[in-house]
Amino acid sequence: MVQGSLNMVGYGLSAVGPGIGVGIVFAAFINGVARQPEARGQLQTIAFIGFALSEALAIIGLVLAFAI
Amino acid sequence: MISSVWPQVPPVPPSPPAPPAEGFKPPGTSDFDIPPIFEGVPVLEWFDKPTLQLILAALIVFGFFALATKAPSIVPGRLQFLAEKFQGLVRDQIARDNIGPEFRKYVPYLVTLFAFLLVNNVFGIFPFVQFPTFAHPGMAYALAAVTWIIFNYVGLRKHGALDYLKLQTWPPGVPWAVRIILTPIEFISNFILRPVTLSLRLFGNMFAGHLLLLLFVFGAEYMLTTADSIVLNVLSPFAFLFAIVMTFFEAFVQVVQAYIFTILTASYIGASLAEEH
Numbered sequence: 001m002v003q004g005s006l007n008m009v010g011y012g013l014s015a016v017g018p019g020i021g022v023g024i025v026f027a028a029f030i031n032g033v034a035r036q037p038e039a040r041g042q043l044q045t046i047a048f049i050g051f052a053l054s055e056a057l058a059i060i061g062l063v064l065a066f067a068i
Numbered sequence: 069m070i071s072s073v074w075p076q077v078p079p080v081p082p083s084p085p086a087p088p089a090e091g092f093k094p095p096g097t098s099d100f101d102i103p104p105i106f107e108g109v110p111v112l113e114w115f116d117k118p119t120l121q122l123i124l125a126a127l128i129v130f131g132f133f134a135l136a137t138k139a140p141s142i143v144p145g146r147l148q149f150l151a152e153k154f155q156g157l158v159r160d161q162i163a164r165d166n167i168g169p170e171f172r173k174y175v176p177y178l179v180t181l182f183a184f185l186l187v188n189n190v191f192g193i194f195p196f197v198q199f200p201t202f203a204h205p206g207m208a209y210a211l212a213a214v215t216w217i218i219f220n221y222v223g224l225r226k227h228g229a230l231d232y233l234k235l236q237t238w239p240p241g242v243p244w245a246v247r248i249i250l251t252p253i254e255f256i257s258n259f260i261l262r263p264v265t266l267s268l269r270l271f272g273n274m275f276a277g278h279l280l281l282l283l284f285v286f287g288a289e290y291m292l293t294t295a296d297s298i299v300l301n302v303l304s305p306f307a308f309l310f311a312i313v314m315t316f317f318e319a320f321v322q323v324v325q326a327y328i329f330t331i332l333t334a335s336y337i338g339a340s341l342a343e344e345h
Contacts, residue, residue: 058272059268059273060272
């Protein structure tokens with residue numbers, strides 16, 4: 001007998017999208033630094049903003065999974 | 069009738085439901101309800117551990133910077149060097165890159181914000197405190213509200229109400245058919261979703277991280293002490309070990325979240341100050 005909330009299964013599924021998004025952001029960051037190491041500082045800022053924006057979806061999903 | 073054909077059977081009383089097995093109860097949101105410190109005292113009911121941590125963090129940040137800059141010298145001592153490095157990091161990597169030429173005014177707020185968030189987040193893994201303050205969403209809402217007020221005030225003062233609204237919701241070079249959809253989206257995204265995501269991101273990360281640590285530690289404890297199976301008993305040290313690994317991961321996440329909150333604040337201020345393009 002498995003107990004628990006189905007919300008968590010839904011949240012796990014919905015976390016796939018932001019996961020892929022964060023992966024793409026950092027892959028692009030690594031590519032950029034590999035091509036042009038001196039641009040690292042600027043790229044890092046942009047990469048973290050992009051990371052935060054795509055991660056927001058996962059976080060909203062987490063909050064809703066507990067709230068509803 | 070049927071009852072006359074078959075012998076009457078007295079109805080079986082429903083058997084009482086079996087008592088629930090002594091299973092593992094996973095940690096949940098109820099583990100975040102911390103009772104107030106002064107239980108029953110009428111005025112101080114609101115005062116609980118996270119509030120205390122908030123005040124403590126403010127004192128730590130103030131004390132650190134006051135101590136570090138008490139007797140500033142050209143050749144900095146250890147504390148002064150640390151404070152200068154910290155301020156330099158925020159000024160060069162966060163403020164200058166995101167805000168633009170007028171970044172200097174906003175450096176003090178950003179430095180304070182970063183230091184305050186850092187202390188509060190690291191409370192999550194600090195021995196004897198071990199509760200991230202922003203795992204209670206109310207605290208995060210307040211910080212996001214401050215950021216929201218600042219970037220709106222700055223934009224309104226620089227551009228005036230109409231131009232500021234135009235800057236935020238009227239991206240240039242868009243065909244009118246798209247604009248009907250785009251302008252409401254931009255409005256919602258810039259004025260409503262920005263503070264919501266800013267606070268929920270901080271809260272969600274701290275909440276999820278703390279829950280993860282609770283899960284591993286409680287799970288390991290259950291496997292070691294309560295579980296009947298010898299396999300679980302043997303495996304429990306690995307769960308403890310993984311809890312330690314996750315603690316290091318949490319340390320990383322906490323620093324990154326403090327950084328992201330600061331960098332997004334700077335980026336929003338920069339977007340409000342931007343010239344029309």
